[in-house]
Amino acid sequence: MDAEDRLRPEFVDRVLDAVADGDDETARELVEPLHPADVADLIELAARDEREGLVRALAGIVDADVVAEMNEHVREALLDALEPQQVADLAGQLDTDDAVAIIEDLEEDEQRAVLRAMEPDDRAAIEEALTYPEESAGRLMQRDLIAVPEHWNVGQVIDYLRSGKDLAEDFWEVFVVDPGHHPVGTCKLSSILRAPRKMPVSDIMFEEQTLIPVDMDQEDVALRFQKYALVSAAVTDGTGRLVGMITVDDIVHIIQEEASEDALLLSGVGEGDINEPVTESYRARVRWLVANLLTALVTAFVIANFEGLIERFAILVALGPMVAGVGGNAGTQTLAVTVRAIATNQLTGSNRWRAVGREVRVALLNGLTIACLIGAGVAIVFGLIFHDPLALPLGAVIAAAMLTNIIVAGCAGVMVPLTLERAGADPAVASSVFVTMVTDSVGYFAVLGLAAAFLHIA
Incomplete structure (x- = not known):
C-alpha cells in the first residue's frame, strides 16, 4: 500500500503477472494478507478481461466479504458468471443488508433462482427487504439485533x-x-x-x-x-x-x-463510475449534452440580434465570452452551495428567502470586485496600448455587464434548485443546465445591449 492506502501499481502488476503465468500459488500468497476491501480494489483495478482469471486464481480468498466490498458494476459482472447456488451461498454468509445489495442488482429471473437456492430463513428476510423501496431504510437495515x-x-x-x-x-x-x-x-x-x-x-x-x-x-x-x-x-x-x-x-x-x-448529477454524468459500461455512460451523458445544445440556441439567438453591432465593433466578440464565462462560474459556485444546503437540510422553507438574500449580497460584492477589475483592465489596455477613444466607455460597459451577469448568476444559482425542489424534482439533476443558459444569454445580452445603448454604435 502507498501513503494514501492505495494498492501500489507494481504490486498489482506482480499479482496479475503471476496469474497470467499460471502461478496461482504466488498470486494467493501476495493477496492473502490484504483486507477484503483491498482485495475488492485489486479486482477492480484489473482490466475487464483479466478479472475472471484473477478471481479463479484467488479461489478461497474472494469470499462473501470481498464481494460485498466490490463496485456494483464489477460485482454484477462477477455474479453473472456464477451459478445461482454459488450466489446463494455468498449471500447466506452476509448480513441481510449486504445480501440485499448483492441480490437486488440481479435480473428478476436470476433473483428468483438465487432465492430458491437459499436457506428458508435467509430467503424470507431478503424477500421482505426487497418489498421496500430502493434506497430506503428497509433495504439498508439489518435484521439481526438484540x-x-x-x-x-x-x-x-x-x-x-x-x-x-x-x-x-x-x-x-x-x-x-x-x-x-x-x-x-x-x-x-x-x-x-x-x-x-x-x-x-x-x-x-x-x-x-x-x-x-x-x-x-x-x-x-x-x-x-x-x-x-x-x-x-x-x-x-x-x-x-x-x-x-x-x-x-x-x-x-x-x-x-x-x-x-x-x-x-450537477455535471450530468449519471453515476460517473469508471467501471460503468460505455453504453450506459453514453446514455447518461448525451441527453444533457443535447439539453445544453438546445439551451445554447437561446444564446445564439441573442447574439444574432446584434449582428450589425458585432460587425462594427468586433472586440465585443472577445469580451463577451469573458463576461459569460465568469458569470457561469459565479452561478456554479452558488448552485453548489445551494444544492449542498438543500441536501443537508440546512436550507428549508423557514430560511429560504434569507438564503436568497445572502447569495444576492455575496453576488453583489463579487460582481463589484470583478467589474472594477475588468473595467479598469479594458480601459487601460485599449486606452494606453491601442489608443482607442472609446476605451473608457468600453471599460464602463464591460464592467456594468459583468456586474449585471454575476448578480443574475447568483440569483439563478439559488433560485433554480429551490424552484426544482418545490416542483418535486431533484435540484441536483438539471440545475446546471438552466443556470448555464441564464448566465450565457444574460452575459451576452448585457454586453451587446449596453454597448448598443451607450457606445452609440448600433
Missing part, C-alpha cells in the same frame, strides 16, 4: 447474551421492547456491564431514542445519524414494531454515495 423485554433485569440480559444462540455477532446497544415488540428504550453495552445484576433494565435504559421508519429514504437516515451522532438506531414498521437496526458503518457508505451522487 431486543429484550422491559421487565428483565441486567443479570437476565447478561445471561441471555452469553447463552443465547443465533444472536447478532456485532452490536453496540440492546433494544428494550414492550410485549407488542415496540421499542421503548435502548441500553448501551457499557451501561449494562457497569450496572448491578438485579437492577431493572428500565432503570438504565434511555427512553429517548431516534427511531427510523422503514420507508425513510437513506439520505434522510444518514442525516439523522449525522445530526444526532448515532452509532446505531432502531427501524420500525408502519405499526411501530421493531423490525431491524441500522449501524453507522452502513451510513458511512451512504453519506459518501449521496455526496458523490449530487456532485455527479
Whole structure:
C-alpha cells in the first residue's frame, strides 16, 4: 500500500503477472494478507478481461466479504458468471443488508433462482427487504439485533447474551421492547456491564431514542445519524414494531454515495463510475449534452440580434465570452452551495428567502470586485496600448455587464434548485443546465445591449 492506502501499481502488476503465468500459488500468497476491501480494489483495478482469471486464481480468498466490498458494476459482472447456488451461498454468509445489495442488482429471473437456492430463513428476510423501496431504510437495515423485554433485569440480559444462540455477532446497544415488540428504550453495552445484576433494565435504559421508519429514504437516515451522532438506531414498521437496526458503518457508505451522487448529477454524468459500461455512460451523458445544445440556441439567438453591432465593433466578440464565462462560474459556485444546503437540510422553507438574500449580497460584492477589475483592465489596455477613444466607455460597459451577469448568476444559482425542489424534482439533476443558459444569454445580452445603448454604435 502507498501513503494514501492505495494498492501500489507494481504490486498489482506482480499479482496479475503471476496469474497470467499460471502461478496461482504466488498470486494467493501476495493477496492473502490484504483486507477484503483491498482485495475488492485489486479486482477492480484489473482490466475487464483479466478479472475472471484473477478471481479463479484467488479461489478461497474472494469470499462473501470481498464481494460485498466490490463496485456494483464489477460485482454484477462477477455474479453473472456464477451459478445461482454459488450466489446463494455468498449471500447466506452476509448480513441481510449486504445480501440485499448483492441480490437486488440481479435480473428478476436470476433473483428468483438465487432465492430458491437459499436457506428458508435467509430467503424470507431478503424477500421482505426487497418489498421496500430502493434506497430506503428497509433495504439498508439489518435484521439481526438484540431486543429484550422491559421487565428483565441486567443479570437476565447478561445471561441471555452469553447463552443465547443465533444472536447478532456485532452490536453496540440492546433494544428494550414492550410485549407488542415496540421499542421503548435502548441500553448501551457499557451501561449494562457497569450496572448491578438485579437492577431493572428500565432503570438504565434511555427512553429517548431516534427511531427510523422503514420507508425513510437513506439520505434522510444518514442525516439523522449525522445530526444526532448515532452509532446505531432502531427501524420500525408502519405499526411501530421493531423490525431491524441500522449501524453507522452502513451510513458511512451512504453519506459518501449521496455526496458523490449530487456532485455527479450537477455535471450530468449519471453515476460517473469508471467501471460503468460505455453504453450506459453514453446514455447518461448525451441527453444533457443535447439539453445544453438546445439551451445554447437561446444564446445564439441573442447574439444574432446584434449582428450589425458585432460587425462594427468586433472586440465585443472577445469580451463577451469573458463576461459569460465568469458569470457561469459565479452561478456554479452558488448552485453548489445551494444544492449542498438543500441536501443537508440546512436550507428549508423557514430560511429560504434569507438564503436568497445572502447569495444576492455575496453576488453583489463579487460582481463589484470583478467589474472594477475588468473595467479598469479594458480601459487601460485599449486606452494606453491601442489608443482607442472609446476605451473608457468600453471599460464602463464591460464592467456594468459583468456586474449585471454575476448578480443574475447568483440569483439563478439559488433560485433554480429551490424552484426544482418545490416542483418535486431533484435540484441536483438539471440545475446546471438552466443556470448555464441564464448566465450565457444574460452575459451576452448585457454586453451587446449596453454597448448598443451607450457606445452609440448600433
